[in-house]
Amino acid sequence: MKKIISGENITKQYGTGEEQRKVLDEVSVDIHEGEFVSVMGPSGSGKSTLLFALSGMDRIDWGLVTFEGRDLGILEEDELADLRRTEMGFVFQQPTLMKNLNILDNIILPSMRGNRRKVAAITDKAQQLMQKVGIAELAKRDITEASGGQLQRAGICRALMGSPRIIFGDEPTGALNLKAAEEIMDLLSGINEEGTAIMLVTHDATVAARTQRIMFMCDGRIVDEIRLPKYSGGTLEPRMNLITAKMREIGI
Numbered sequence: 001m002k003k004i005i006s007g008e009n010i011t012k013q014y015g016t017g018e019e020q021r022k023v024l025d026e027v028s029v030d031i032h033e034g035e036f037v038s039v040m041g042p043s044g045s046g047k048s049t050l051l052f053a054l055s056g057m058d059r060i061d062w063g064l065v066t067f068e069g070r071d072l073g074i075l076e077e078d079e080l081a082d083l084r085r086t087e088m089g090f091v092f093q094q095p096t097l098m099k100n101l102n103i104l105d106n107i108i109l110p111s112m113r114g115n116r117r118k119v120a121a122i123t124d125k126a127q128q129l130m131q132k133v134g135i136a137e138l139a140k141r142d143i144t145e146a147s148g149g150q151l152q153r154a155g156i157c158r159a160l161m162g163s164p165r166i167i168f169g170d171e172p173t174g175a176l177n178l179k180a181a182e183e184i185m186d187l188l189s190g191i192n193e194e195g196t197a198i199m200l201v202t203h204d205a206t207v208a209a210r211t212q213r214i215m216f217m218c219d220g221r222i223v224d225e226i227r228l229p230k231y232s233g234g235t236l237e238p239r240m241n242l243i244t245a246k247m248r249e250i251g252i
């Protein structure tokens, strides 16, 4: 399958002198069209930093990140922002929604940049997405009047507004109860089924078990990975057992 994102020898360090530390240490990774991948590893192993590097949210110190062959390192900030807005979607542990806007306006706001004349089409798309994720009736509600799971659905709608090629999720279910987390994973799985690649960073084996490639990070490196067949429902236990067995094997 065609590569969307390619990272070669990505190196990122923080601090100077004796304090200097490689948070990403020559990481190479490709993400292909329609893939559903996750990254697991101990706290501080560099998972979020890798997500930020591959999505162009953060600059790297060494190596190469390309999006469909375009070197992110040579793009200006506004070009990077455009690329993220048009090709990528982001879902974080807590969606950053604005308190003074209702849920619908929060979803459409990022898409309005440079597109004010298309407000009707943008609103229409947002409403369709809200319908799809089951929060159509919340359009006019304040964000204080919705549950964590409903807000995360709104965050997913916002991430889908630009019809992205890839969605990056950093602990997208981390703040949710078990049922809401399962529902969000059902939603993300459905989005992936429709062809959008997804890369998730997670501590949760039940989340990783939904994906088809699990990369394991330790000390700024991808130390191993496993591939699983597409999840088609039913118990996740055998998949989770494979993940935990691999983590035990590599000592993380």
Ligand SMILES: Nc1ncnc2c1ncn2[C@@H]1O[C@H](COP(=O)(O)OP(=O)(O)OP(=O)(O)O)[C@@H](O)[C@H]1O
Binding pocket: 014, 015, 023, 041, 042, 043, 044, 045, 046, 047, 048, 049, 050
């Ligand atoms: N802006 C920064 N300045 C200095 N150090 C940083 C910065 N951002 C991240 N780090 C350090 O880089 C390391 C990797 O952080 P990162 O958030 O990528 O890890 P992680 O595997 O996602 O951790 P967690 O699972 O706890 O979220 C950590 O030691 C962190 O303290």
